Amino acid sequence: MKKRIMSLALAVICLVGMVGCSGSSGDGEKVSKKDMIKELETAMKKTNEADSNAGTMELEMKAEVDDESEEITMNYDFIFNNLGDMDKLEGMMELDMTMSKTNQKATVYIKDGNVYMEMSGYKVKMDDSEFTELDSLQEQTNLALLVEEQIDSIKMKKDGDDKIVTIELKDDEIKELVMEQMEDTMGSSSFDEENMDIKNYKIKYVINKDGYIKEQDITFKVTMEYLGEKGEVSMAANIKYDSFKNKDIDFPDFKDFKDMNN
Numbered sequence: 001m002k003k004r005i006m007s008l009a010l011a012v013i014c015l016v017g018m019v020g021c022s023g024s025s026g027d028g029e030k031v032s033k034k035d036m037i038k039e040l041e042t043a044m045k046k047t048n049e050a051d052s053n054a055g056t057m058e059l060e061m062k063a064e065v066d067d068e069s070e071e072i073t074m075n076y077d078f079i080f081n082n083l084g085d086m087d088k089l090e091g092m093m094e095l096d097m098t099m100s101k102t103n104q105k106a107t108v109y110i111k112d113g114n115v116y117m118e119m120s121g122y123k124v125k126m127d128d129s130e131f132t133e134l135d136s137l138q139e140q141t142n143l144a145l146l147v148e149e150q151i152d153s154i155k156m157k158k159d160g161d162d163k164i165v166t167i168e169l170k171d172d173e174i175k176e177l178v179m180e181q182m183e184d185t186m187g188s189s190s191f192d193e194e195n196m197d198i199k200n201y202k203i204k205y206v207i208n209k210d211g212y213i214k215e216q217d218i219t220f221k222v223t224m225e226y227l228g229e230k231g232e233v234s235m236a237a238n239i240k241y242d243s244f245k246n247k248d249i250d251f252p253d254f255k256d257f258k259d260m261n262n
Contacts, residue, residue: 033148034148036165037151039156039163039207040154040156040205042211043205043207043211046211047212047213050083051081051083051084051244052079052081052082052243053079053080053083054078055077055078055239055240055241055242056076056077056239057074057076057078057239058074058075058237058239059073059074059075059238060072060073060236061234061235063231063232063233064231064232065229065230066230066231070099071099072097072098072099073098074095074097075095075096076094076095076096077092077093078091078094079091079092079093079249080110081246081247089110090110090111090249091110092107092108092109092110092249092251094107095107095108104119104120105119106118106119106120107119109249109251109252111251111254113127114126116254116257118252118257123258124258125259125260125261126261149170149173150173151167151169152169152170154166154168155167161208161209162206162207162214163206164204164205164207165205165206166202167204167205169202171199174198174201175196175197195225196224197223198222199220199221199222200219200220201219202217202218202220203216204216204217212244214240214241215238215240216238217237217238218235218236219234219237220234221233221234221235222234
């Protein structure tokens with residue numbers, strides 16, 4: 001019973017998390033909504049186009065279906081060097097995920113056009129073109145660009161050398177976008193948009209003195225009904241960048257990794 005709506009709810013959560021009235025500066029200085037959005041988009045573009053980045057990402061999801069519940073937590077540390085040159089791209093991701101009280105850890109390395117993954121005692125090597133999850137892992141460290149029509153309110157305030165931008169998105173706009181993406185990715189479905197609501201979608205950005213976004217917080221809640229089952233899923237995600245410069249990566253000896261390319 002729970003698995004059908006749980007799977008759909010998690011798919012919706014992933015789509016919503018990828019989405020990328022007047023505002024106030026919060027410190028007495030009048031700043032227009034357009035100016036705040038422009039400054040934020042400039043910082044997001046600079047952050048996404050950085051040649052290297054390193055940081056941490058934390059994700060917490062809680063789903064409730066009738067009297068049953070499921071919690072998922074995922075944390076990973078990441079380092080990406082030379083993002084602008086795929087031939088020189090190097091990276092490391094340490095993932096730690098807990099679902100249904102079961103913990104799983106994995107480490108992924110990127111070097112010389114190959115992806116090396118160590119998980120549950122297995123060590124494998126593959127060409128980066130064969131590792132389909134690579135793009136999605138890298139994209140999770142990117143910031144989704146916003147569309148002004150999706151923004152319900154935006155505020156900006158100074159905090160020392162940083163600027164904090166808080167945004168509330170329009171639930172109906174996000175819902176419409178998610179439904180379009182669901183149709184594109186899943187095809188026609190018996191799922192009706194009237195059976196889903198997205199609420200309290202809030203994002204907080206922290207822009208540092210160099211114009212990079214050093215932290216992003218996202219929270220929202222999805223309620224839905226599918227095939228007679230009702231459920232609610234809440235999500236909180238946090239990403240922090242601690243560097244936009246190349247960092248040393250302690251690569252292991254890859255000779256023990258089984259080559260999956262042959």
